[in-house]
Amino acid sequence: MGLERLGMEGRLDTELKRTDLTLERQRREAEAQRTQDDLDAAARWEREIQEARTTGDTQGIAREIARLDAEMALALEDQKNAQDRANQQERTRMDLDRQAAEQELVIKSQEDALDRRLKELREKHQQELESMQALDALSLHTLIAVSEGDKAPLLADLARTEAFSSMTPEQIMAMASEKNPELGSAIAEIATKGDSEQAKVMYERLLEEQKAASGEMRDSQREMTQTMQEMFNKALETQASVAQAFAAGGQAPQAQPPATPTPPAEPQRVVLCRRCFQESSVGTKFCPNCGETLMAQPG
16 A cells, blocks of 8 residues: 555656646746737737828828827837737747756656656565565474574474474473483382372473473574574575576586584483472482482482
8 A cells, every 4th residue: 555655646746747837838828829919919000000191191191190100109119019028928938848848857757766666665575475475385394404503403492392382291291201310210209109299299390391381482483483584585695696606607606515413412410309399410419499308218
């Protein structure tokens, strides 16, 4: 709607300017017609006086001839003034036509510039739509594969978070037990003792962690959307650079070997408190949260 309104305002302004030029031309033409009428009237008056003077000469009436001579002088003066006005109006008309032609060129140039601007805006809008559609069609694995630097770990974390969102708390606990033997041992010990209150506390804690993970997932999704947009724009720039280099040098640039991924750091081993479920480093004797001993109990 903004592009159509901009085009409509430009065309209305152009039509108003053309209307003003037409009205001014009509006014000038009306003045020229009145001047021509004055010239015709003066010419008729001159002919009448000349005829009367000829008649007076024939009759020998000196007084009538003198009066007619005075009127002839006035008629000639009026005719001269009318001719001067006609000449001035003709010069004015020529100037007006020249200005109208120049203004018409300016108006045409403004219309062309407006059309080009509207076309550029439409093309830019279409490119943005196509970019968003292309981003929507890419999978997480594709984005992780083509991402650079610190973008790949972010997308990998998002993929793991989305995988956790479809798992039950029991599945998440089982996976955590596989990666953290101490956590698995603590959960097994609690289950063996049948301490339902501690199990309930641990379950509530898992739910809270799951909610926190969901919030982090939403934040990661927003960051991923921005990352995908940046990656797609950079891919377009890279493609354009490759095409320009190919056109200039006659051959495509050599592909660079992929960077060797850094192996993930080994997970840190922790000890889980039996009372408050606070995690501590291996070797800690007492829980820093509740003071419970973290040493193995005999029997």
